[in-house]
Amino acid sequence: MDMQEQLRRIQEEASAQLEGIRDKAGLDALRLKMLGKKGELTMLLRSMGQLPAEERPKAGQMINAVRERLTAHMDELDAKIKQLEQEKKLEREAIDVTEPRAHTPIGCPHPISLVQDQLCDVFTGMGFDVVEGPEVEFDLFNFELLNLPKNHPARDAQDTFYIDENIVLRTHTSPVQARTMRSRKPPIRIVCPGRVYRADEVDATHSPVFHQMEGLVIDKDVTMADLKGTLDAFAQNLYGEDVTTRFRPSFFPFTEPSAEVDLTCVNCHGKGCRVCKGTGWIEVLGAGMVNPKVLDMCGIDSKTYSGFAFGVGLERIAMLRYGITDMRLFYEGDVRFLSQFRED
């Protein structure tokens, strides 16, 4: 076979194969087969030595021309393949923005969180800071500094879970009072919301874990009138202008005098109904003037300063606010109950 014939055959074969190539691997293989070190065209170029000297330049030119053409075709195909692969990749990764999305249910705040936030809003509006304390608390803060020494009978009402002799799950948010008095200087104006614990059986109005919010004000010349005014403002903010408070004498070791505080029944506006058992009043919190003994134990001079404190159960507030009659509903995590408190 003469060289021209071979060259034509190579070119035809290469063109035919180029037609069928769709990917880079195929193209690389063809490139190697034709133009590689042992490629057909390369071999042909090498065999030129066998030709008579006068034919060589012409043959060389022809082979090189074919080589250039083939290379150009292959480069062209290479670019096309790259573009195709890019397009395929984009297609694979395309997002159909019209496709309906999977349904993601949106949660809503727990009614206790709602009430807690509302109360914090009301009190921060009156200049109070929001402070938090630990739920695992020293007996010192939970009882001792609040004038509830070991063996004091008032401890009975707040039986709790003991971690050891000196550490308890706090029975109320009042220990945050003691912590704050020890770490801040008057004037003090704080509220402390949080979870508290008692060794109580579960029923419609009791739970071993529940929530309270404590309030504490310490300054010069603070009187019970300030306490009354503050609680009236709180009640009206939460339940409306026609709600007032009623104080009844009570006992807490950390306040003197102490009071149980009732609100005008939010259900009947004081007329008397099932919710308030016909009295027109609903008991919602404990309060009083901070016992001077507590002030002194917590490092505040009771001759210069006085203060008031109060503690309110958040479950009770939420039950009154939303007309809930069983406290257990708060803790069961039933979305049919919880999703009713969405505030859109």
Ligand code: DAH
């Ligand atoms: N700590 C009391 C309780 O859990 C509530 C309480 C009453 C808090 C009177 C106070 C207060 O700050 O002055 O029953």
